[in-house]
Amino acid sequence: MAIITNAPRGTQDVLPAQSGKWQYVEQKALDVAGLFGFREIRFPTFEHTELFHRSVGDTTDVVQKEMYTFQDKGGRSITLRPEGTAGTMRAILQNGLLNDVMPLKVSYVTSCFRYEKPQAGRLREFHQFGVEMVGSAAPAADAQTIAVAKTIFDSLGITGLELEINSIGCPECRANYHEALKAYFRSHYEELCETCRERLDKNPMRILDCKNPACAELAKDAPVVLDYICDDCKTHFEGLKKHLEAMGIAYQVNPTIVRGLDYYTRTVFEFVATGIGAQGTVCGGGRYDGLIELLGGQPTPSIGFAMGLERLLLVMEQCGCEFPPDQGCTIYLGSMGEAAALKASELCMRLRDEGFYAECDIVGRSVKAQMKYADKLHAKYSCILGDNELEAGKVRVKRMDSGETEEVSLEADAFIRFIYAGTLDELTDETDGILGSISKIKGE
Incomplete structure (x- = not known):
């Protein structure tokens, strides 16, 4: 079964x-x-x-x-x-x-x-x-x-x-080669596997491709096609x-x-x-x-x-060929409370529209669990939004590799500008779309 x-x-x-x-x-x-x-x-x-x-x-x-x-x-x-x-x-x-x-x-x-x-x-x-x-x-x-x-x-x-x-x-010159192969393999007919015996008259070249050890050994001494x-x-x-x-x-x-x-x-x-x-x-x-x-x-x-x-x-x-590294999460936006979760969802969507991989909590984790999850995602940045941050209109964004933090406006365009500035060193010629988005945000 x-x-x-x-x-x-x-x-x-x-x-x-x-x-x-x-x-x-x-x-x-x-x-x-x-x-x-x-x-x-x-x-x-x-x-x-x-x-x-x-x-x-x-x-x-x-x-x-x-x-x-x-x-x-x-x-x-x-x-x-x-x-x-x-x-x-x-x-x-x-x-x-x-x-x-x-x-x-x-x-x-x-x-x-x-x-x-x-x-x-x-x-x-x-x-x-x-x-x-x-x-x-x-x-x-x-x-x-x-x-x-x-x-x-x-x-x-x-x-x-x-x-x-x-x-x-x-097909024309190969006909002579087929005759030579048939003559050779007919002299070893009893040594061929059953499948190759059937192939002998129909297409003797298939015998040269047979994986049976006995047939493969016979093929070593068969006539060579380049001679025909x-x-x-x-x-x-x-x-x-x-x-x-x-x-x-x-x-x-x-x-x-x-x-x-x-x-x-x-x-x-x-x-x-x-x-x-x-x-x-x-x-x-x-x-x-x-x-x-x-x-x-x-x-x-x-x-x-x-x-x-x-x-x-x-x-x-x-x-040992190198493969491009998996692109980790650009930023994880943690949250405490419903209003903060909604703001995190809004910012994540705006960031994704600009081509960034952004995540926020969708399962109701604690703040501590959210930060552990950000670590597992190899997020470059993280932050936690709460009532205080919403009231002030600002949040401290942490760079995960160094632990450095910077206060950033929660106004969407300003937040996106910050993320762009932090990733400009990673841009290549293949990210023209991102560069175009920067100009759009700046109003150029």
Whole structure:
């Protein structure tokens, strides 16, 4: 029997103490992508199951073993998204975005769902940041897409990641590679797992991605795809290398990378870290020039990547990356009596209107308990309003770190000016709104 107070296996809660880190990483990724011209897209949590069968591929582990698929009340087969690219391409087609100026660049932060064994950095409900670029077949597009990921990692202070690249060729030249793989694995047929025996004729490249130890060992001596790609694919791959070198992005060629989804063509790449368990890939992507046509659109070259946010946060912790500190309460306005409580509520609301985090008592605590609560909130300032303060129109405001106090008028604009003056040393270029409010209060 399920325990209703426990989250389902393979899921996790992000608590208030942790959510600031998530928000920081997500916003940083969106902001960096914006510097390259990518704009955010949002798409449904579930899609028609056929979308993933067509795009991800019937022979992949994702489709065969991991998708959360169910019948809705109308008898339709529905699947929770296992990845972001298919839903993005469906949204682009349905909404006519291919009629926009090319290349089309979109980014997203999304949750995904796969039924697999939970482990470090890999859950059944997990989160991804991804980008998709549609409309350019040039290797410069591949390099720019990779540069987005590299810039995100750099901006977060992540070190120790290695970029690995490969080309798996186009459908035409890959046919010869498939024949070579079939010949090799047929000679080891009895050593393959049951799933890979089924893959052998349908899509032998999936065997290279199998996690079964016996299959993985056989894959080490399998034919290498780079020996079979055509001249056009070789030229494209060399072009990618030149652009990466021009941008100062170090890379290693890893001919064993095939990625786990069927829609990839030509360029595939991964950013790999060590020390977070069995799953070391923090970001993976590649080119999928045939996907939009497969989904019913016109042939349109495309490339993208996705990075797992759970793994990204693990890597940041290992690297000792700094996160912005949680913004504590600016001021706690304690009170004694109903009239003082009303005044505290008024001042708090005015302060919040100006962008400050202000708190007052809403549970009926004693004055001593209110001051303890202000401490727990890490309030920068505190004060206690009572009948005497209301009559005088002034209150002594205490700076919590030093214990210094200053008498301040309870007139709202004057009180706000005091708080502004005390926080000016913390302002950055990102607080233009606050500076504008100061001018408004001063009547400038």
